[in-house]
Amino acid sequence: MPYQLDNQTADVRESLYFPEIFRAIGIVMRTFWRNAFFSRDANPDVLARDLSHSRVTTVTYPEEKVTYAPGYRGLHRLVPRADGNPRCVACYMCATACPAQCIYIEAGEVEGDPIEKWPTKFIIDELRCVVCGFCVEACPKDAIRMDTGEHPKPTYDRGGQIYDEKRLLRGPPVSYDYDPWLRRGSRLPQPAMKQMRDLARPFAREAKDEFSETPGFSARTLASEARARAEAGNK
Amino acid sequence: MKRFVGMWLVIGAVLLGLVLLFMGFYLLAGWAAGVAAWLGAPEFYGSAIANTVTLMAVLLMTVAALLTVAERKWSAAMQDRIGANRIKVFGMALGGVPYLLADALKMLTKEATYPAARSRLLFELAPVMAFAPTFALFAVVPVGPEVELSGRKVALLVANPDVGLLWIFALAGLSVYGTTLAGWASNSRAGLLGGVRAASQMISYEVSLGMSLVGVMLAYKTVNLQDMVIAQGAAVLGPVPALGILLQPLGFLVFFTSSFAETKRAPFDLPEGESEIVGYFVEYSGMKFGMMFLAEFVEVVILAGVVTAVFLGGWHPVFFESWLSNPANVPPLLYGGICAAAFLAKVILLCWLQLVIRWLLPRFRFDQIQALCWKMLLPGALINLFVTGAAVLLDPSLQLLAWIGAAEIVAIFGITAAASRAPATSAGAHDQGHAAHAAGH
Numbered sequence: 185m186p187y188q189l190d191n192q193t194a195d196v197r198e199s200l201y202f203p204e205i206f207r208a209i210g211i212v213m214r215t216f217w218r219n220a221f222f223s224r225d226a227n228p229d230v231l232a233r234d235l236s237h238s239r240v241t242t243v244t245y246p247e248e249k250v251t252y253a254p255g256y257r258g259l260h261r262l263v264p265r266a267d268g269n270p271r272c273v274a275c276y277m278c279a280t281a282c283p284a285q286c287i288y289i290e291a292g293e294v295e296g297d298p299i300e301k302w303p304t305k306f307i308i309d310e311l312r313c314v315v316c317g318f319c320v321e322a323c324p325k326d327a328i329r330m331d332t333g334e335h336p337k338p339t340y341d342r343g344g345q346i347y348d349e350k351r352l353l354r355g356p357p358v359s360y361d362y363d364p365w366l367r368r369g370s371r372l373p374q375p376a377m378k379q380m381r382d383l384a385r386p387f388a389r390e391a392k393d394e395f396s397e398t399p400g401f402s403a404r405t406l407a408s409e410a411r412a413r414a415e416a417g418n419k
Numbered sequence: 420m421k422r423f424v425g426m427w428l429v430i431g432a433v434l435l436g437l438v439l440l441f442m443g444f445y446l447l448a449g450w451a452a453g454v455a456a457w458l459g460a461p462e463f464y465g466s467a468i469a470n471t472v473t474l475m476a477v478l479l480m481t482v483a484a485l486l487t488v489a490e491r492k493w494s495a496a497m498q499d500r501i502g503a504n505r506i507k508v509f510g511m512a513l514g515g516v517p518y519l520l521a522d523a524l525k526m527l528t529k530e531a532t533y534p535a536a537r538s539r540l541l542f543e544l545a546p547v548m549a550f551a552p553t554f555a556l557f558a559v560v561p562v563g564p565e566v567e568l569s570g571r572k573v574a575l576l577v578a579n580p581d582v583g584l585l586w587i588f589a590l591a592g593l594s595v596y597g598t599t600l601a602g603w604a605s606n607s608r609a610g611l612l613g614g615v616r617a618a619s620q621m622i623s624y625e626v627s628l629g630m631s632l633v634g635v636m637l638a639y640k641t642v643n644l645q646d647m648v649i650a651q652g653a654a655v656l657g658p659v660p661a662l663g664i665l666l667q668p669l670g671f672l673v674f675f676t677s678s679f680a681e682t683k684r685a686p687f688d689l690p691e692g693e694s695e696i697v698g699y700f701v702e703y704s705g706m707k708f709g710m711m712f713l714a715e716f717v718e719v720v721i722l723a724g725v726v727t728a729v730f731l732g733g734w735h736p737v738f739f740e741s742w743l744s745n746p747a748n749v750p751p752l753l754y755g756g757i758c759a760a761a762f763l764a765k766v767i768l769l770c771w772l773q774l775v776i777r778w779l780l781p782r783f784r785f786d787q788i789q790a791l792c793w794k795m796l797l798p799g800a801l802i803n804l805f806v807t808g809a810a811v812l813l814d815p816s817l818q819l820l821a822w823i824g825a826a827e828i829v830a831i832f833g834i835t836a837a838a839s840r841a842p843a844t845s846a847g848a849h850d851q852g853h854a855a856h857a858a859g860h
Binding site for chain 1: 420421422423495496497498499500501504672775778779780795831834
């Protein structure tokens, strides 16, 4: 049964219309005054904006961009090693896991190395991608990530949405101390090798909110600030 | 802070620009009067033609067109948004003003589609019938005082007929035809419904519109708008001038509300009703729709103009007026410019107030509209009329009327203040009720 609303008849003050309207005019005028005469805080983190003067919460999109939440799955990237080659070993795990079948890989052998493979072609059709992140989960080498925080740029033709390895290979390089090219030796010159070793870190066994440590942005901080604001507002 | 200073600078610059603009209008009117005298015609013909061009074709249309932009930007500010700012001229949004050109271009170049079953003549005639009477209303609104320029008396006023307010009633009545014909001629159910709604709403509100102004006519003993504005400059309570809003606060409320309903804009926009029927102009496209659309904005400006002239002292700057009006301090041409700028400033303020009201009230239901008209505004106007009549009869110097008006204003403020405290107490009572309810269990 639908809930009942109290069918109260309007009292004299309410049925006079005008007093309530005058009151409302005051409210709208105050809002107008604040927004028209004071500049807006353009902080892309909308929750952290200073709303004491202007209360405008607009983010003028192409010029300003909201910082995405830490779990945001953006455009893919192929993670490079410190020497600029992709970490990918062309194992086809991501292409197999992909429910949209948008990943196409052609494997090639690394010259002079009996074991190593590398992708001569690594193509993702971003129009077919369903942004599920399974490829990232499936990758045994941490070679594909969706941590760019971007979305595919709009294009005028479909071909522009097909990203090959040249466009995908970007971002900060990642090294781990178990990386085979660090352990087995490599054809790289010694100084570069040393640099890669220095950058290497142990692979994290526990999942952690890596982005929460990014200076200036943290989902937890945002949430706690919003909670504090709400509590302050209630008092 | 930069924006705060900038906004005040813009406002100051606009006011200064208006003063200069109106001085130019005065000079043009004076020159045209001279040409008319040279041709052997009455001087008034020349200044009337010049004023038709400057005031009606330039000023009124510009303000009405700018109001379309202002509606976007002001509405945005009232709703915590930014508003239209994507069209940029050399990287500057210029407060959305370039949208004016974009709108005009769009209206003019859009394909005009016609319903096949329209009644052709009326369909073509309706936009004109909607636009022309509202446009012509402005002819009797006095924008500036009569100023002596090189021996010629020039006023910023297109026509000064003795009928004044009656002209306004007559033409406001005519503008019903445009909307109703538009609805009828387009031979569409939604359009017809909109037209019928417009007719019933506008005809109802015309009654209270007329009645609310009778009190003003009694108080100032004239229906000529220029005389009415001049009468408002006289001091009545000490230094306080006899503004219409002081003598007739109730009349002001009733007139403002009724004429608001006449403009067919929210919250009285039942004839349009975007969510149910698109309205009497649903079948119109291109510039024909543009005419209907513009007519509405012109109506807003004219309503503001009439309210200013009748209730807010018209072109009287109100403050420092005795000093300003002395030719020893301020040359007559500058005085005229300042007065006309004061008039337009009041008009803009009232347009803004209408936008505020547009955003703070949801659309009325049709029975609510009629109830507001017949059960509130009309009795209010009649009471106001009787009280005014009695007060003027007892005290022709208007002192008594001014005291009554002041008492009404105080009462309205008192009730409003009481209303603004009311929700807190009612919420408290509600909580207590809940507590008692819980205790009962």
